[in-house]
Amino acid sequence: MIRRTLAITLALLVLAAACGNSREFAGYVRTPAPSTKGITLPELGTSSERELVAANGKLLVVYFGYTNCPDICPTTMQDLTVALRRLDDATRIEVVMITVDPARDLEVLDGYVKSFIPTALALGSLDAAELAAAAEPFGVSYLVEGEGSGVEVAHTTSLYVVDDEGTLLLTWPFGIPSTEISADLNDLLNGRRS
Amino acid sequence: MKRNVLIISALAVVVVAAVSIVISMNRSDPQFREVATSERADYEYMIPIGTGNRIDAGEKISIIPAELEVHVGESIRIINNDDRGHVVGVFFVGPGETMSQEFTSPGTLTGGCTIHPSGEFTLQVLE
Numbered sequence: 001m002i003r004r005t006l007a008i009t010l011a012l013l014v015l016a017a018a019c020g021n022s023r024e025f026a027g028y029v030r031t032p033a034p035s036t037k038g039i040t041l042p043e044l045g046t047s048s049e050r051e052l053v054a055a056n057g058k059l060l061v062v063y064f065g066y067t068n069c070p071d072i073c074p075t076t077m078q079d080l081t082v083a084l085r086r087l088d089d090a091t092r093i094e095v096v097m098i099t100v101d102p103a104r105d106l107e108v109l110d111g112y113v114k115s116f117i118p119t120a121l122a123l124g125s126l127d128a129a130e131l132a133a134a135a136e137p138f139g140v141s142y143l144v145e146g147e148g149s150g151v152e153v154a155h156t157t158s159l160y161v162v163d164d165e166g167t168l169l170l171t172w173p174f175g176i177p178s179t180e181i182s183a184d185l186n187d188l189l190n191g192r193r194s
Numbered sequence: 195m196k197r198n199v200l201i202i203s204a205l206a207v208v209v210v211a212a213v214s215i216v217i218s219m220n221r222s223d224p225q226f227r228e229v230a231t232s233e234r235a236d237y238e239y240m241i242p243i244g245t246g247n248r249i250d251a252g253e254k255i256s257i258i259p260a261e262l263e264v265h266v267g268e269s270i271r272i273i274n275n276d277d278r279g280h281v282v283g284v285f286f287v288g289p290g291e292t293m294s295q296e297f298t299s300p301g302t303l304t305g306g307c308t309i310h311p312s313g314e315f316t317l318q319v320l321e
Binding site: 024025026028029030031032034137138139141156158171173174194 | 298
Protein backbone atom coordinates (compact mmCIF):
# COMPACT_ATOMS: atom_id res chain seq x y z
CA MET A 1 0.00 0.00 0.00
CA ILE A 2 2.77 2.40 0.99
CA ARG A 3 4.74 1.49 -2.14
CA ARG A 4 1.68 2.14 -4.30
CA THR A 5 1.05 5.49 -2.61
CA LEU A 6 4.64 6.51 -3.22
CA ALA A 7 4.43 5.44 -6.86
CA ILE A 8 1.26 7.48 -7.40
CA THR A 9 2.83 10.46 -5.66
CA LEU A 10 5.90 10.20 -7.85
CA ALA A 11 3.75 10.04 -10.95
CA LEU A 12 1.82 13.13 -9.81
CA LEU A 13 5.04 15.00 -9.09
CA VAL A 14 6.42 14.14 -12.54
CA LEU A 15 3.14 15.29 -14.09
CA ALA A 16 3.16 18.53 -12.10
CA ALA A 17 6.79 19.16 -12.98
CA ALA A 18 5.98 18.56 -16.64
CA CYS A 19 3.15 21.09 -16.42
CA GLY A 20 5.52 23.56 -14.75
CA ASN A 21 7.94 23.22 -17.68
CA SER A 22 5.28 24.06 -20.23
CA ARG A 23 5.96 27.80 -20.05
CA GLU A 24 6.32 29.57 -23.34
CA PHE A 25 9.35 31.62 -24.22
CA ALA A 26 8.79 35.28 -23.41
CA GLY A 27 10.91 36.21 -26.41
CA TYR A 28 9.84 35.35 -29.91
CA VAL A 29 11.42 32.98 -32.37
CA ARG A 30 12.09 34.03 -35.96
CA THR A 31 11.41 31.46 -38.67
CA PRO A 32 13.71 30.61 -40.33
CA ALA A 33 16.19 31.76 -37.72
CA PRO A 34 18.79 34.22 -39.04
CA SER A 35 22.49 33.46 -38.67
CA THR A 36 25.18 35.77 -37.34
CA LYS A 37 28.03 33.46 -38.31
CA GLY A 38 30.98 35.30 -39.81
CA ILE A 39 29.77 38.73 -38.69
CA THR A 40 32.35 40.57 -36.63
CA LEU A 41 32.85 43.97 -35.06
CA PRO A 42 35.84 45.58 -33.35
CA GLU A 43 35.94 44.98 -29.61
CA LEU A 44 36.40 48.39 -28.03
CA GLY A 45 39.37 48.79 -25.74
CA THR A 46 41.23 45.99 -27.51
CA SER A 47 42.65 45.42 -30.96
CA SER A 48 40.60 42.29 -31.59
CA GLU A 49 37.46 41.55 -33.54
CA ARG A 50 34.52 39.77 -31.97
CA GLU A 51 32.31 37.44 -33.96
CA LEU A 52 28.64 37.70 -33.02
CA VAL A 53 28.53 34.03 -32.08
CA ALA A 54 28.61 32.59 -28.57
CA ALA A 55 31.64 30.67 -27.34
CA ASN A 56 31.29 26.90 -27.32
CA GLY A 57 28.51 25.82 -24.94
CA LYS A 58 27.52 29.39 -24.16
CA LEU A 59 24.87 31.91 -25.21
CA LEU A 60 25.56 35.42 -26.43
CA VAL A 61 23.15 38.20 -25.46
CA VAL A 62 23.33 41.10 -27.90
CA TYR A 63 22.03 44.64 -27.47
CA PHE A 64 22.26 47.62 -29.81
CA GLY A 65 22.13 50.96 -28.01
CA TYR A 66 24.10 54.09 -27.09
CA THR A 67 25.47 55.60 -23.92
CA ASN A 68 23.58 58.92 -24.10
CA CYS A 69 20.28 57.05 -24.18
CA PRO A 70 18.16 58.57 -21.42
CA ASP A 71 15.82 55.70 -20.72
CA ILE A 72 15.54 52.52 -22.77
CA CYS A 73 19.22 51.50 -22.92
CA PRO A 74 19.98 51.83 -19.20
CA THR A 75 16.65 50.19 -18.35
CA THR A 76 17.42 47.27 -20.64
CA MET A 77 20.94 46.85 -19.29
CA GLN A 78 19.62 46.98 -15.72
CA ASP A 79 16.93 44.40 -16.51
CA LEU A 80 19.57 42.18 -18.07
CA THR A 81 21.84 42.61 -15.04
CA VAL A 82 19.04 41.45 -12.76
CA ALA A 83 18.16 38.59 -15.11
CA LEU A 84 21.74 37.33 -15.08
CA ARG A 85 21.77 37.30 -11.28
CA ARG A 86 18.85 34.88 -11.33
CA LEU A 87 20.47 32.36 -13.65
CA ASP A 88 21.53 28.89 -12.58
CA ASP A 89 24.88 29.42 -14.33
CA ALA A 90 25.55 32.98 -15.48
CA THR A 91 29.10 32.05 -16.51
CA ARG A 92 27.58 30.48 -19.62
CA ILE A 93 26.17 33.81 -20.76
CA GLU A 94 28.21 36.34 -22.70
CA VAL A 95 26.93 39.88 -23.23
CA VAL A 96 27.85 42.38 -25.91
CA MET A 97 26.55 45.90 -26.35
CA ILE A 98 26.97 47.42 -29.79
CA THR A 99 26.80 51.16 -30.17
CA VAL A 100 24.56 52.69 -32.81
CA ASP A 101 26.18 56.07 -32.05
CA PRO A 102 29.86 55.27 -32.64
CA ALA A 103 30.93 58.89 -33.16
CA ARG A 104 30.24 59.61 -29.48
CA ASP A 105 30.57 56.14 -27.97
CA LEU A 106 33.75 54.44 -29.09
CA GLU A 107 35.76 55.81 -26.16
CA VAL A 108 33.16 55.39 -23.46
CA LEU A 109 31.00 52.37 -24.26
CA ASP A 110 33.32 49.84 -22.65
CA GLY A 111 33.16 51.59 -19.28
CA TYR A 112 29.41 52.12 -19.66
CA VAL A 113 28.50 48.50 -20.32
CA LYS A 114 30.92 47.17 -17.69
CA SER A 115 29.29 49.42 -15.09
CA PHE A 116 26.24 47.17 -15.49
CA ILE A 117 27.84 43.82 -16.28
CA PRO A 118 31.59 43.63 -15.56
CA THR A 119 32.15 40.76 -18.02
CA ALA A 120 30.27 42.39 -20.90
CA LEU A 121 32.05 43.50 -24.06
CA ALA A 122 31.60 46.75 -25.95
CA LEU A 123 31.60 46.60 -29.74
CA GLY A 124 31.48 49.36 -32.30
CA SER A 125 32.73 50.69 -35.58
CA LEU A 126 32.84 54.01 -37.41
CA ASP A 127 32.50 52.04 -40.63
CA ALA A 128 28.80 52.47 -41.42
CA ALA A 129 28.74 49.44 -43.72
CA GLU A 130 30.31 47.24 -41.05
CA LEU A 131 27.78 48.35 -38.46
CA ALA A 132 24.90 47.86 -40.90
CA ALA A 133 26.10 44.33 -41.70
CA ALA A 134 26.13 43.51 -37.98
CA ALA A 135 22.63 44.93 -37.48
CA GLU A 136 21.10 43.22 -40.51
CA PRO A 137 20.47 39.66 -39.21
CA PHE A 138 18.88 41.06 -36.05
CA GLY A 139 16.63 43.41 -38.01
CA VAL A 140 18.01 46.34 -36.04
CA SER A 141 17.49 49.80 -37.48
CA TYR A 142 18.92 53.05 -36.15
CA LEU A 143 19.17 56.69 -37.05
CA VAL A 144 21.53 59.32 -35.68
CA GLU A 145 20.73 62.91 -36.65
CA GLY A 146 21.99 66.35 -35.67
CA GLU A 147 25.23 67.60 -34.17
CA GLY A 148 26.62 68.65 -30.82
CA SER A 149 24.00 68.87 -28.11
CA GLY A 150 21.28 68.45 -30.73
CA VAL A 151 22.07 64.82 -31.60
CA GLU A 152 18.98 62.64 -31.71
CA VAL A 153 19.15 58.88 -31.88
CA ALA A 154 16.42 56.39 -32.73
CA HIS A 155 17.05 52.67 -32.64
CA THR A 156 15.47 49.26 -32.32
CA THR A 157 15.14 48.45 -28.65
CA SER A 158 15.00 44.67 -28.62
CA LEU A 159 17.42 42.31 -26.92
CA TYR A 160 18.71 39.19 -28.67
CA VAL A 161 20.28 35.87 -27.81
CA VAL A 162 22.52 33.87 -30.15
CA ASP A 163 23.93 30.38 -29.65
CA ASP A 164 27.38 28.97 -30.33
CA GLU A 165 26.47 28.20 -33.94
CA GLY A 166 25.42 31.76 -34.65
CA THR A 167 21.71 31.03 -34.66
CA LEU A 168 19.50 33.86 -33.46
CA LEU A 169 17.39 31.98 -30.92
CA LEU A 170 15.12 34.61 -29.40
CA THR A 171 14.22 38.28 -29.67
CA TRP A 172 12.91 40.03 -26.57
CA PRO A 173 10.95 43.22 -27.28
CA PHE A 174 11.68 46.07 -24.86
CA GLY A 175 9.78 45.74 -21.60
CA ILE A 176 9.96 41.99 -21.11
CA PRO A 177 10.50 41.57 -17.33
CA SER A 178 13.90 40.39 -16.12
CA THR A 179 12.23 37.34 -14.55
CA GLU A 180 11.09 36.24 -18.00
CA ILE A 181 14.46 36.90 -19.58
CA SER A 182 16.21 34.80 -16.96
CA ALA A 183 13.62 32.03 -17.32
CA ASP A 184 14.14 32.00 -21.09
CA LEU A 185 17.91 31.94 -20.67
CA ASN A 186 17.73 29.10 -18.17
CA ASP A 187 15.53 27.12 -20.58
CA LEU A 188 17.94 27.78 -23.44
CA LEU A 189 20.94 26.82 -21.31
CA ASN A 190 19.13 23.58 -20.53
CA GLY A 191 18.89 22.86 -24.24
CA ARG A 192 15.33 23.90 -24.98
CA ARG A 193 14.95 25.47 -28.43
CA SER A 194 11.20 25.70 -29.00
CA MET B 195 3.51 5.33 9.13
CA LYS B 196 0.93 4.93 6.36
CA ARG B 197 -0.73 8.21 7.39
CA ASN B 198 2.63 10.02 7.43
CA VAL B 199 3.41 8.86 3.91
CA LEU B 200 0.01 10.07 2.71
CA ILE B 201 0.44 13.47 4.42
CA ILE B 202 3.94 13.94 3.01
CA SER B 203 2.74 12.91 -0.45
CA ALA B 204 -0.18 15.32 -0.34
CA LEU B 205 2.08 18.15 0.86
CA ALA B 206 4.56 17.49 -1.94
CA VAL B 207 1.83 17.68 -4.57
CA VAL B 208 0.43 20.89 -3.05
CA VAL B 209 3.89 22.53 -2.95
CA VAL B 210 4.65 21.69 -6.59
CA ALA B 211 1.20 22.89 -7.65
CA ALA B 212 1.64 26.12 -5.68
CA VAL B 213 5.04 26.78 -7.26
CA SER B 214 3.53 26.24 -10.71
CA ILE B 215 0.74 28.71 -9.94
CA VAL B 216 3.19 31.34 -8.65
CA ILE B 217 5.31 30.92 -11.79
CA SER B 218 2.28 31.39 -14.02
CA MET B 219 1.05 34.40 -11.99
CA ASN B 220 4.43 36.10 -12.33
CA ARG B 221 4.12 36.18 -16.09
CA SER B 222 3.52 39.67 -17.35
CA ASP B 223 1.10 40.41 -20.11
CA PRO B 224 0.62 40.08 -22.96
CA GLN B 225 2.30 36.78 -23.61
CA PHE B 226 2.63 35.04 -26.92
CA ARG B 227 3.90 31.74 -28.20
CA GLU B 228 5.14 30.55 -31.54
CA VAL B 229 2.64 28.71 -33.72
CA ALA B 230 3.72 26.07 -36.21
CA THR B 231 3.41 27.30 -39.80
CA SER B 232 1.24 24.25 -40.54
CA GLU B 233 -1.39 25.50 -38.06
CA ARG B 234 -4.14 27.86 -39.15
CA ALA B 235 -3.77 31.49 -38.04
CA ASP B 236 -6.77 33.71 -37.25
CA TYR B 237 -5.21 36.78 -38.84
CA GLU B 238 -2.86 36.35 -41.75
CA TYR B 239 -1.03 39.06 -43.70
CA MET B 240 1.39 38.69 -46.58
CA ILE B 241 4.03 41.24 -47.53
CA PRO B 242 4.60 40.84 -51.26
CA ILE B 243 7.93 41.13 -52.98
CA GLY B 244 8.66 44.69 -54.04
CA THR B 245 6.96 46.24 -51.01
CA GLY B 246 10.18 47.91 -49.86
CA ASN B 247 10.78 49.36 -53.31
CA ARG B 248 7.23 50.71 -53.41
CA ILE B 249 7.78 52.39 -50.03
CA ASP B 250 11.05 53.87 -51.31
CA ALA B 251 9.15 55.23 -54.31
CA GLY B 252 6.84 57.09 -51.95
CA GLU B 253 3.84 54.80 -52.17
CA LYS B 254 1.61 54.52 -49.09
CA ILE B 255 1.59 50.85 -48.14
CA SER B 256 -1.25 49.53 -46.01
CA ILE B 257 -0.95 45.80 -45.61
CA ILE B 258 -1.97 45.65 -41.98
CA PRO B 259 -4.37 47.88 -40.00
CA ALA B 260 -2.84 50.46 -37.67
CA GLU B 261 -4.78 48.85 -34.81
CA LEU B 262 -5.85 45.26 -34.48
CA GLU B 263 -7.91 43.70 -31.72
CA VAL B 264 -7.52 40.01 -31.13
CA HIS B 265 -8.53 37.70 -28.32
CA VAL B 266 -6.47 35.42 -26.12
CA GLY B 267 -6.04 32.17 -27.98
CA GLU B 268 -6.11 33.80 -31.39
CA SER B 269 -3.06 33.98 -33.58
CA ILE B 270 -1.49 36.23 -36.17
CA ARG B 271 0.75 35.27 -39.05
CA ILE B 272 2.85 37.61 -41.17
CA ILE B 273 4.50 36.13 -44.25
CA ASN B 274 7.24 38.33 -45.60
CA ASN B 275 7.88 37.57 -49.26
CA ASP B 276 9.74 40.85 -49.71
CA ASP B 277 13.49 41.03 -50.13
CA ARG B 278 13.88 43.19 -47.04
CA GLY B 279 12.80 42.92 -43.42
CA HIS B 280 9.74 44.70 -42.06
CA VAL B 281 8.81 45.91 -38.61
CA VAL B 282 5.31 45.07 -37.40
CA GLY B 283 4.83 46.45 -33.89
CA VAL B 284 7.26 44.73 -31.53
CA PHE B 285 8.07 42.07 -34.12
CA PHE B 286 10.66 42.09 -36.87
CA VAL B 287 9.99 39.80 -39.81
CA GLY B 288 13.09 39.30 -41.92
CA PRO B 289 13.06 38.76 -45.68
CA GLY B 290 11.62 35.34 -46.48
CA GLU B 291 10.56 34.80 -42.87
CA THR B 292 7.16 33.94 -41.45
CA MET B 293 6.12 35.18 -38.04
CA SER B 294 3.34 33.18 -36.39
CA GLN B 295 2.34 33.96 -32.83
CA GLU B 296 -0.60 32.99 -30.66
CA PHE B 297 -1.46 35.38 -27.86
CA THR B 298 -1.82 33.68 -24.51
CA SER B 299 -2.68 36.59 -22.22
CA PRO B 300 -4.30 40.01 -22.61
CA GLY B 301 -2.49 43.30 -23.05
CA THR B 302 -1.32 45.80 -25.62
CA LEU B 303 1.72 45.71 -27.86
CA THR B 304 2.68 48.90 -29.69
CA GLY B 305 5.58 49.55 -31.98
CA GLY B 306 6.70 50.90 -35.31
CA CYS B 307 5.34 49.53 -38.56
CA THR B 308 6.78 49.68 -42.05
CA ILE B 309 3.67 48.29 -43.73
CA HIS B 310 1.14 50.90 -42.63
CA PRO B 311 1.20 54.59 -43.61
CA SER B 312 0.94 55.70 -39.97
CA GLY B 313 4.24 54.01 -39.19
CA GLU B 314 2.77 52.45 -36.06
CA PHE B 315 1.00 49.22 -35.20
CA THR B 316 -0.96 48.57 -32.03
CA LEU B 317 -2.11 45.10 -31.20
CA GLN B 318 -4.62 44.80 -28.43
CA VAL B 319 -5.12 41.34 -26.98
CA LEU B 320 -8.48 41.04 -25.22
CA GLU B 321 -9.67 38.34 -22.82
